[in-house]
Amino acid sequence: MIRPIHWPLLPGLALLSAAGQAREEPPAAVVRQSFDVTVPQAPTPVKILGKAELTYEIHLTNFSDSPLTVKRIRILDRANKTLAEFAGETLDRRLAGVSGPGGSVAPGSRSVLFVETDLQPGGVPRAFRPIIDYKVAGDDRIFRTEAPWQEINAASPVILGPPLAGGPWAAVHDPSWQRGHRRVFYTIDGRARLPGRYAIDFVKLDQQGRTTTGDADRTGDAFGYGDDVLAVADGEIVGMRDDVAESALISRNPAHPLGEGAGNYVALRLGNGQVAFYEHLRPGNVRVRLGERVRQGQVIGRLGFTGDTTGPHLHFHLADANSLLGAEGVPFVFDRFVLLGRIDDMAQFGKVPWHAPKDLTPERLREWPGFNIVLAFGTVESLKPRQTRR
Ligand SMILES: [Zn+2]
Incomplete structure (x- = not known):
């Protein structure tokens, strides 16, 4: 389940065609019903561990009366250079139906392709075009849809201060998790939106990578429980809740209705x-x-354990409107943080130390924290006393 920080985009598929090579057989020249292809949120390039990346979703809706099966999706830039390509297993794991597997799309159904692609240095394209190869039930031929051009948002993500102090904090998020923040749509007011597109769950660790001092079931024993939560920027408080009860035992946390999953929260x-x-x-x-x-930097609350969560942590995300579930998640970067390492196997989370990065400088500036990295807020210098404390 757990993927490395950057997925290989073209594993085993030598179909890069920057110079026009590797032409595949032309699709059948027959007028067919195809997918309605949309990208509801134009992506914004975000820097992650030194690389610019685009995060977006391609929605494929079948308006025809036959099942349509996606075989391959290629993303082209204006120069017809392939930015990304998905087929076989890479397609399967990134394509999800609204309820279930996504490869074969029944009449009236929709599948969503979740895309994260690295961009070449200095080469952020202005637009991209999805090319969809698909099959129609009962026909052996492969058809192709060249979808409309999709724009890329040229704006830079907002630069934020830290939401927490010090560390180590695990930045828990992974786009491959089927029910993770990145993939869960909410349709609460007539439009499907992805508020958690860039959400991060911050879980405090000790130097051994553990999440708790003593009894793993005791809420108050978790590292980080009660830590100060900080305003990431100057702003106005536009939402808050403070009265959701907290379970003293992690195993006793009750299920919450849809609107209360966030527990106590602050909207800034x-x-x-x-x-x-x-x-x-x-x-x-x-x-x-x-x-x-x-x-x-002002203290606005304390880290806790309310709402739908499996342990004390801070959930943090940025959205385009003041609504917990009815807003689109938008990217952000932190002004600076110190990269301590990465958790390679989330199945071992809380049990084993993280791995220190080999080729990356610890001081990261204006980046969105990569998937399941361990970081500290502050500078390398400022962290030295903390790291020798234990
Ligand atoms: Zn979360």
Whole structure:
């Protein structure tokens, strides 16, 4: 399940055609019903561990009366250079139906391709075009749809200060998780949206990679429980809740209705109109009121264990509107953080130390934390006393 930080985009498929080589057989020249292809959210390039990456979803809706099976999806730039290509296993694991597997799309159904692609240095394209090869039930031929051009958002992601102090913090998120933040759509007001597209769950560790000092079932024993949660920027508090009860035992956390999954939360509207969401906060400890203006670095609450969560942590995401579930997740970068390592196998999370990075400098500037990395907020210098404390 767990993938390396950057998925290989073209594993085993020597179909790169920058110079026009590797032409495949032409698809049958027959007028067929095809997919309706949309990219509801134009992607914004975001820097992750030194590389610019695009994160987006391609929605494929079958308006025909026959099942359509996706065989291959290629993403081209204006120069017809292949930015990414998905077929076979790489297609299977990135394509999901609205409810179930996504490769064969029944009449009236929709599948979504979840894409994260590295971009070449200095080569951020202005637009991209999905080319869909597919089969129609009962026909052996492969048909092709050249979908409309899709725009790429040239704006830079907003630069934020830290939501927490020090570390080590595991930045838990992985786009390959079928029910992870990246893939769960909510349709609460007439439109399917992905609020957690760039969400990160911050879990505090000790130097051995453990998440708790003592009894793993005791909420209060978790590292980071009660830690200060900080305003990532100057802004206005536009949402909050502080009265969701907290279970003293992790195993006793009840299920919550859809609107209460976030538990206690704070919504902070930034100067650019985007809204930062902090979730699962400790009850009775939210330090701000609706309408209050806060300064970057100000303590706004404490890390807790409320709402739908399997352990104390801070859920953090940025959205394009003031709604927990009815807003699109948008990218952000942190001004700076220190990369300590990466958790290679999340099945061992909390049990084994992280792996230190080999080729990456620890000091990361203006990046979105990569998948399942371990980081500390602050500078390398500022962290030295903390790291020798134990
Ligand atoms: Zn979360």
